[in-house]
Amino acid sequence: EPEVTQTPSHQVTQMGQEVILRCVPISNHLYFYWYRQILGQKVEFLVSFYNNEISEKSEIFDDQFSVERPDGSNFTLKIRSTKLEDSAMYFCASPPAMISTDTQYFGPGTRLTVL
Amino acid sequence: AQKVTQAQTEISVVEKEDVTLDCVYETRDTTYYLFWYKQPPSGELVFLIRRNSFDEQNEISGRYSWNFQKSTSSFNFTITASQVVDSAVYFCALSEGIGANNLFFGTGTRLTVIP
Numbered sequence: 016e017p018e019v020t021q022t023p024s025h026q027v028t029q030m031g032q033e034v035i036l037r038c039v040p041i042s043n044h045l046y047f048y049w050y051r052q053i054l055g056q057k058v059e060f061l062v063s064f065y066n067n068e069i070s071e072k073s074e075i076f077d078d079q080f081s082v083e084r085p086d087g088s089n090f091t092l093k094i095r096s097t098k099l100e101d102s103a104m105y106f107c108a109s110p111p112a113m114i115s116t117d118t119q120y121f122g123p124g125t126r127l128t129v130l
Numbered sequence: 131a132q133k134v135t136q137a138q139t140e141i142s143v144v145e146k147e148d149v150t151l152d153c154v155y156e157t158r159d160t161t162y163y164l165f166w167y168k169q170p171p172s173g174e175l176v177f178l179i180r181r182n183s184f185d186e187q188n189e190i191s192g193r194y195s196w197n198f199q200k201s202t203s204s205f206n207f208t209i210t211a212s213q214v215v216d217s218a219v220y221f222c223a224l225s226e227g228i229g230a231n232n233l234f235f236g237t238g239t240r241l242t243v244i245p
Contacts (some may be wrong), residue, residue: 059221073232118180121167
């Protein structure tokens with residue numbers, strides 16, 4: 016299975032602080048996704064990113080969230096001012112082919128804990 | 131609007147029993163993709179299968195098999211001769227249309243295989 020890596024594996028932060036979650040997708044891919052899973056709940060789509068632009072975002076992805084690909088490799092999700100309800104597992108996903116409808120392989124996730 | 135329903139919240143079986151996990155979906159698109167992912171206790175999301183809406187052939191992979199029926203909008207997953215290592219949460223997901231498509235997940239079914 017193609018590998019998507021994420022760092023850190025676990026992030027603990029204080030409410031109101033900024034956090035940056037990082038993802039290294041499968042190389043040379045154009046489509047990237049972020050999903051969120053609150054503990055014990057289903058996986059929810061946050062945002063998709065294509066050709067260095069947001070292509071689609073959900074209602075969850077409000078102004079406190081942003082994504083970018085600063086160095087052409089890493090793909091980051093920034094939460095500007097964390098809230099308690101942002102505590103969740105955040106997954107990055109990427110299809111291993113140039114076709115976006117191909118299978119999305121998920122990274123191992125970053126568990127974010129907001130205190 | 132798209133929707134994925136996994137009515138079974140939790141299932142327990144004794145090792146070596148067969149078990150079927152149900153998935154019912156709703157979509158207005160004629161082109162769509164269906165997926166199953168496994169989430170073991172370690173938390174990662176492991177891809178199991180992808181099926182497109184034009185291919186209703188059932189698929190078998192080892193102890194796993196999938197039954198796709200467009201007439202009932204179902205994509206059920208059967209594990210034959212279950213093993214303890216099959217214990218996990220299983221998610222069914224839907225992706226619509228062509229282009230940068232995010233996944234809509236069901237709420238998952240927690241499978242516990244008792245030795």
